[in-house]
Amino acid sequence: MNALYPPSSFIDKVIAAIRTVIGSAPAVLHEPAFAGNEWLYLKECLDSTFVSSVGKFVDRFEADLAAFTGARHAIAVVNGTAALHIALMLAGVKRGDEVLIPALTFVATANAVSYCGATPHFVDSEERTFGVDAQKLRDYLDRCTEQRAGFCINRSTGRVIRALVPMHTFGHPAAIDGIMAVARDFNIALLEDAAESLGSYYHGRHTGTFGLMGTISFNGNKTITTGGGGAILTDDAELARHARHLTTTAKLPHAWEYRHDEIGYNYRMPNINAALGCAQLEQLPAILAAKQVLYERYQTAFASVSGVRLMKAPEHCQSNYWLQTLLLDTKYVDQRDILLQSTNGAGIMTRPAWVLMHELMPFRECPRMDLAGAELLVPRLINIPSSSGLI
The missing domain is CATH 3.90.1150 (Aspartate Aminotransferase, domain 1)
Structure with missing residues (x-):
């Protein structure tokens, strides 16, 4: 002692x-x-000299990840925060919007919303799953929002609530059926923060595959790792194509020219990280x-x-x-x-x-519902x- x-x-x-x-x-x-083919695949990657964002391991890792999760498409990126940033952008989140996220989450969820120029709007969590309390959220939105031209509007701020991002806390699936119903009924895009839940299933279906998109992290402390890394999961072919394009600096395909048709991001996962990921997925x-x-x-x-x-x-x-x-x-x-x-x-x-997100200095002025559930949970969790x- x-x-x-x-x-x-x-x-x-x-x-x-x-x-x-x-x-x-x-x-x-x-x-x-690290008990499998990590050294073998890393050496093969080094021997090929293709250690950056072009190489066979990136393609293989994406295919293997899609097969494991059941998603039709997986797009490998540099970390989970980058994955969520791009997913939010592709869902239409823009400057001046609000995004519903749990107050009980890692700061990356709130940061990714802020990268879009949007405002995190914090919602409560339940003890049963540690995830978003769907019924309490529904009651809150009934009281505090209205529908205008197919958009959910926060009456207090006048801003569009564009997306809802439940997080599967510590790997435990949130009650996604109820959360999906809230998103549907209030015309809000659903994106899953599945950063922590690779290998977790809700009623037999992998987390991160219920919403428009889901995002995963492969940080060194996650269930498997690529060193740094993340991925976007989606069943939408056009969203997948656009995600790959945006995360590869929006470069148009050409043998030698560098032309870019929109603002892009240098977010693609390097081949050497994907090599590690392929061995880890095995x-x-x-x-x-x-x-x-x-x-x-x-x-x-x-x-x-x-x-x-x-x-x-x-x-x-x-x-x-x-x-x-x-x-x-x-x-x-x-x-x-x-x-x-x-x-x-x-x-x-x-x-x-x-620390709950609304207690952090950058987010103290953000809108929030009553967070009694999360505030009771946090002092009890270890x-x-x-x-x-x-x-």
Whole structure:
């Protein structure tokens, strides 16, 4: 125990439960697993000299990713934030619009909205999934918006609410049926932030494939990694074509000339990153299986620890269990920071949920609904070591 704090039987029990699963060695929160063809594919990429945005591994990675998720098209880009930025643009989000996003999300979701010159409009989350609370959002939009010429208008600001971006928190699928219904009924484009949920399914369908587009991240701490990287998923062939064009500096195809027909972005995934991704995708089923086993072992370990529960996949869903998450009972909220200090001091990397978006300096003046659900959740959430290699 950390000497700064008095002994606590609750904290002792939580640490003991974690140690039961991970052993006595120090453990980070999440690290990648390189146990397949990574070195082989990287060497092949280096030997070819095609290490940037042209090369066979980019095409292969996109095809393999589309096949795995069931999306008709996958467009590989440099990171998940870039993927969401382009998806928002292609959905018609522009300067002066508003975009509904959960207050309980990583800052990249809000940043991508801001890149478009639009304003994040923060919505609440539910305890069952940690995702957008669809019923509460519907009630809010009924009260606070109106329809004009087929657009959803925020009565308070007069701005168009152009898109809704639910996020599948820590890999757990949000209640997407209800969220889709809200988007449809209020004439709002639905884009999924599936950055954390590769390998997660809602009623048998992969996350990121329900909306107009979905976006994924392959950062070093995700379920699989390309180092840095992301992707846009869509079933729309024209959106896919335009996404590839925009993310390749909007260059018109030509053997030697450099002509660009609109403002583009240097966002395409480099071939060397895609080579790593191809090897990682080959291992994804085994990684997901290991993370399921890790969840089951944690579930057993915490079954006898009162005051805390381990987050499980919502009903009719399959979660990738990207980050295993503890939810403290409300009576132990005052123990969260002590628990974070004690676990990290003991060599067990843990972390709290993100600071809610409306509490961050750049977004304090953004519109928001009542966020009581998210505000009650955040002080109770702790992520614990979740690497597939712990199995």
